[in-house]
Amino acid sequence: MSVPLPVFVAIPLVAAFVLPVLGKGLKPIATLLANLVTIALLILAVTSIGDSRTYEVGDWSIPLGINLVLDGLSSLLLLAISVVSTAAMLFSIRYMEQYTAKPKYLSLFLLMVAGMNGVVLSGDVFNLYVFLEIASIASYALVGFGCEHEELEASFKYMVLGSIASTFILFGVAMVYANTGSLNMAYISRAVQAMGMNAGLAFALSLFVAGFGLKAALVPFHAWLPDAHPSAPAPISAMLSGVLIKALGVYALARLVFNVFGVSLEVGWVLVALGLASMVAGAFLALGQWDFKRLLAYSSISQIGYVVLGVGLGAVILARETNIAWASLAILGGLFHLLNHSVYKSLLFLTSGSVEMATGTRQMTEMGGLAARMPVTRAACAVASASIAGVPPFPGFWSKLILVLAAVQAQMYWVAAVIVVVSVCTLIMYLKVHRFVFLGELPERLASVRESWGSMTAAMVGLTCVCALMGLLVLVPSLRVGILDPAVSVLTDGLAYSTRLISP
Amino acid sequence: MKGMTVVVKTVSSWVKVLIFLFGIYIILFGHLTPGGGFAGGVILASSYVLLMLAFGRDLVEANLPLPVASKLDCLGAFLFAMIGVLGLVFGGVFFVNFLYQKYVPQEPFDLVSGGAIPLSNMAIGLKVGASLFLVIFALTVFRYDFQDGGRKTAVADGAEQQKE
Amino acid sequence: MPYALCFLLFMIGLYCAVVKKNMVKIVLGIMIMEYAVNLFLIMLGYLSGGVAPIINRADYDGQTQAIAAQFLNASVDPLPQALVLTSIVISLGSLALMISICIRTYAKYGTFDITEIRRLRG
Numbered sequence: 001m002s003v004p005l006p007v008f009v010a011i012p013l014v015a016a017f018v019l020p021v022l023g024k025g026l027k028p029i030a031t032l033l034a035n036l037v038t039i040a041l042l043i044l045a046v047t048s049i050g051d052s053r054t055y056e057v058g059d060w061s062i063p064l065g066i067n068l069v070l071d072g073l074s075s076l077l078l079l080a081i082s083v084v085s086t087a088a089m090l091f092s093i094r095y096m097e098q099y100t101a102k103p104k105y106l107s108l109f110l111l112m113v114a115g116m117n118g119v120v121l122s123g124d125v126f127n128l129y130v131f132l133e134i135a136s137i138a139s140y141a142l143v144g145f146g147c148e149h150e151e152l153e154a155s156f157k158y159m160v161l162g163s164i165a166s167t168f169i170l171f172g173v174a175m176v177y178a179n180t181g182s183l184n185m186a187y188i189s190r191a192v193q194a195m196g197m198n199a200g201l202a203f204a205l206s207l208f209v210a211g212f213g214l215k216a217a218l219v220p221f222h223a224w225l226p227d228a229h230p231s232a233p234a235p236i237s238a239m240l241s242g243v244l245i246k247a248l249g250v251y252a253l254a255r256l257v258f259n260v261f262g263v264s265l266e267v268g269w270v271l272v273a274l275g276l277a278s279m280v281a282g283a284f285l286a287l288g289q290w291d292f293k294r295l296l297a298y299s300s301i302s303q304i305g306y307v308v309l310g311v312g313l314g315a316v317i318l319a320r321e322t323n324i325a326w327a328s329l330a331i332l333g334g335l336f337h338l339l340n341h342s343v344y345k346s347l348l349f350l351t352s353g354s355v356e357m358a359t360g361t362r363q364m365t366e367m368g369g370l371a372a373r374m375p376v377t378r379a380a381c382a383v384a385s386a387s388i389a390g391v392p393p394f395p396g397f398w399s400k401l402i403l404v405l406a407a408v409q410a411q412m413y414w415v416a417a418v419i420v421v422v423s424v425c426t427l428i429m430y431l432k433v434h435r436f437v438f439l440g441e442l443p444e445r446l447a448s449v450r451e452s453w454g455s456m457t458a459a460m461v462g463l464t465c466v467c468a469l470m471g472l473l474v475l476v477p478s479l480r481v482g483i484l485d486p487a488v489s490v491l492t493d494g495l496a497y498s499t500r501l502i503s504p
Numbered sequence: 505m506k507g508m509t510v511v512v513k514t515v516s517s518w519v520k521v522l523i524f525l526f527g528i529y530i531i532l533f534g535h536l537t538p539g540g541g542f543a544g545g546v547i548l549a550s551s552y553v554l555l556m557l558a559f560g561r562d563l564v565e566a567n568l569p570l571p572v573a574s575k576l577d578c579l580g581a582f583l584f585a586m587i588g589v590l591g592l593v594f595g596g597v598f599f600v601n602f603l604y605q606k607y608v609p610q611e612p613f614d615l616v617s618g619g620a621i622p623l624s625n626m627a628i629g630l631k632v633g634a635s636l637f638l639v640i641f642a643l644t645v646f647r648y649d650f651q652d653g654g655r656k657t658a659v660a661d662g663a664e665q666q667k668e
Numbered sequence: 669m670p671y672a673l674c675f676l677l678f679m680i681g682l683y684c685a686v687v688k689k690n691m692v693k694i695v696l697g698i699m700i701m702e703y704a705v706n707l708f709l710i711m712l713g714y715l716s717g718g719v720a721p722i723i724n725r726a727d728y729d730g731q732t733q734a735i736a737a738q739f740l741n742a743s744v745d746p747l748p749q750a751l752v753l754t755s756i757v758i759s760l761g762s763l764a765l766m767i768s769i770c771i772r773t774y775a776k777y778g779t780f781d782i783t784e785i786r787r788l789r790g
Contacts, residue, residue: 004597058597160685173751
């Protein structure tokens with residue numbers, strides 16, 4: 001079965017505009033419809049794995065029209081987006097009852113999903129910018145959804161930095177158009193190969209690195225994330241940390257660097273440096289946090305560093321032209337870590353939402369002893385923490401192991417050492433979470449706390465199962481060949497992207 | 505807000521019709537002359553803004569209640585998406601100009617020579633007009649709940665313009 | 669030279685967004701940045717002495733081929749104009765959201781000064 005590619009964008013977009021029309025009386029129907037949409041997207045994403053095709057919107061052939069491209073990397077990201085959005089939507093059935101204006105929340109949520117799917121599928125730089133803005137503006141509104149002091153402040157901060165990032169990206173698009181005369185990625189790539197990198201293109205690339213780095217919250221540009229992600233409602237934090245920073249930041253950056261501009265040693269080292277800085281700074285800042293969601297947000301910065309590090313190592317090895325196998329190993333590690341992180345970090349944010357809803361606080365000093373009161377939440381948190389810290393049978397271990405192997409093979413032993421050290425820091429911070437939230441004395445105030453059953457536990461249990469089984473993706477060869485290898489080969493093939501789309 | 509002096513009220517009550525008609529003209533002739541759905545929609549909204557400035561908010565709210573504007577807004581977006589879907593149904597590709605393919609067009613530069621383009625212009629005009637009205641209205645009401653359609657739909661418009 | 673002025677405008681906007689303490693001024697700075705980029709895009713397509721890229725009925729009725737070639741050489745590039753229109757729509761959306769957040773924040777805190785709006789750390 002192959003559906004036309006715009007369906008991935010059109011279904012959530014249409015649903016986003018239908019939902020607000022259903023009035024207050026029809027709230028259950030609106031919720032049901034939104035859940036059906038995310039489940040349908042999940043099914044479509046699963047069926048599109050291993051597929052590779054392009055779609056020309058409006059029957060205008062490129063470069064005149066807009067095209068959507070589905071390849072291994074896009075379908076990997078689509079899978080991550082739809083898994084996380086399905087779980088978050090299921091979680092928000094019960095969680096969002098505490099807010100008013102639920103249909104508007106659902107509408108903005110679907111708008112964000114539509115934007116992210118569009119970013120992942122777009123084969124056109126300007127269209128990528130437009131979808132990126134749809135997703136970002138929906139997320140600005142969702143961060144400030146509660147309209148309380150902290151939320152408005154975090155939303156404003158996020159919005160200012162996000163708008164500056166978008167302006168940088170738009171300026172980059174303009175520079176690319178000025179230098180190559182095209183907006184289609186394949187044609188830009190061909191023009192870059194024909195004329196080589198000149199000063200204008202290098203400037204455009206640096207603007208893209210800054211803009212997408214801001215969207216991905218890499219370390220010099222990370223200031224907004226620790227405010228914005230904790231302030232949002234828990235399912236939205238899961239979406240933001242789980243997939244938004246990856247689809248808007250890492251995916252777009254990787255696509256542009258590898259497939260459009262072509263890898264070079266300089267860009268590779270910049271990515272490695274950004275990744276290492278994010279890993280180290282994020283981990284050390286997270287260790288000192290006492291706010292549960294804020295700790296998770298800093299930990300996101302650290303984990304996104306792993307992904308960028310993997311991709312950057314791949315770029316460095318490719319540019320050195322030593323051994324392509326090690327490059328694909330590094331990229332495999334990065335992309336597998338991306339998939340892992342989107343699952344377990346969204347699971348952790350969902351558990352934090354469950355804890356916050358039950359106890360009414362996010363301060364870890366005021367909690368304790370919740371293990372007996374909230375067994376499901378505790379189990380989910382334990383699996384996700386073990387995975388993020390790299391405890392062996394869980395997927396986080398395998399992705400970090402692959403990254404370490406790739407770094408050793410590239411003879412960058414210090415990088416491997418940093419990966420291991422940061423992993424130990426991650427283990428410490430999640431032991432801290434368990435010690436202060438789930439173990440220890442139960443405070444008097446929380447004696448009547450109960451597990452939040454219903455859709456919230458269903459979402460957490462579902463994601464826990466996915467998280468526990470993710471390791472199979474690299475261990476079972478057929479799954480790896482089907483899901484991860486196509487994504488890796490899209491990046492290692494580099495500029496062959498253009499010849500695949502344009503018959504010479 | 506009680507509105508402005510009688511001079512302003514009289515003049516704007518004459519001019520508002522002309523502005524509204526001009527907006528409709530821009531939308532209808534969008535495929536032949538400069539303009540189109542977005543520009544025409546802005547002009548439609550501006551006629552309501554003129555009324556709001558001259559007569560105060562209450563008259564405008566009685567004339568075009570917010571729930572109605574919000575529904576029009578969603579309707580415009582929905583119609584635009586439906587034009588895309590109809591392209592898929594009749595032409596086999598999303599947003600293909602299915603009317604142009606199926607029915608041989610009239611002479612170029614005639615009013616009905618654009619196939620589905622004027623239809624999408626109308627949908628966009630409806631959407632932009634309603635959402636811009638909502639945005640401006642929401643900004644004038646201090647305590648109004650901002651979680652409304654206005655701003656997010658204005659954004660989605662960007663995508664639609666782009667798809668067009 | 670005009671490109672350099674665009675860049676200068678961009679930098680002025682960035683300076684305003686980064687340095688100013690007032691929320692409304694920050695928003696204005698971001699808008700200045702966006703309009704600098706829009707201006708840059710428009711100037712990319714500019715052709716000195718160019719005509720608007722719209723065919724009239726009078727042009728069309730003449731010898732089509734000759735007119736088309738001449739038209740292609742003389743008209744300005746329409747693509748950046750479409751891009752600018754789209755980016756104006758997007759910046760309209762984000763401007764409306766930013767202003768509404770500013771108003772909401774003012775209602776909560778009673779000030780526009782970001783040095784006084786500091787409930788969140790770091």
